[in-house]
Amino acid sequence: MTAKLYTRKGDGGATSLFSGRRAEKFDPRVGAVGDLDELSASVGLARLAYPSANDLLRSVQRALYTISAIVSAEDRPIEMTFSDAEVIALEDEIDRISERLPELREFIYPGADEASCRLHFARAVARRAERAIAGLVEPAAPATSLTFLNRLSDLLFVLARQADYSHGRSDATFKT
Template sequence: MKLYTKKGDRGQTSLFSGRRAAKFDPRVAAVGDLDELTASLGLARVVFPEATDILCRAQKALYTISAIVSAEARKIDLAFDDAETAALEAEIDRATDALPPLRDFIYPGEAEASARLHMARAVARRAERSVAALEDPPAPQSALAYLNRLSDLLFALARLADLRSGHADRMLGG
């Protein structure tokens, strides 16, 4: 089996729903942003292995969200569970319990792991905006909540990565 099909050579691709869509279609763009986020989490795992379990779980969740977004209104046997968001919240709480209080905005990336986690956070926020902009049908509320919380987790993990590497938060005001 060849990796290439040549079906997208004219600027269109197929969604899981079966619809052919322009590669600049908002739904295709949202799936692309989710794919980029999944890859960004892979980079973050490489440099911050202590978060491997939660980041792998997030990658799996993002594949589910991508399938739901790509399926449009087609009935599929996938749902996105609020338990995934609750798992992120537990991880956020665990990370922030180990961190000093945040008193100001911080400059991202005192160490490589932190910089990659902050980059993944920025990609997560873009993916969230892309998914939130979808209409007819809109993305499930549970998926939007998950993406919002994922960026919070990545922020907390970035701060934790700095702390564990011996760097303090570099505050904007000081």
């Protein structure tokens, strides 16, 4: 017999963290982990819409699972690490893509292409996840995790621009 997916343990409004502690579903740590989960799902949608970035975005999803485990583990030691190397890899990719794009001096509107819209949406979710983790009282994850999320939103932004340009569309800019 196959194990059932549901456990009924969360029906009363609490859930278990990786640390083993039960937490209310409105607990900020649970919210941060949920934002990271939503970010991974939105990155998955972006992968489908922009397959040329599939490998890069899959590696991003792996990093997001690591960050999520670290945040959910609280003080429980786990063997997962997160280092400056992941941040540097994002910065290198941002620089590589940016070199091929026109310089940007204005805000742009997302919406020229489905792929770029999905990438922009993932960018906005990355910013929310970053805010959620930064808002936790105690350090919930290494500082590199916050830096990674910050750079991830930049990467998703330049990927969105690249998607537009690769499909023959230019930036729709906002002018005051």
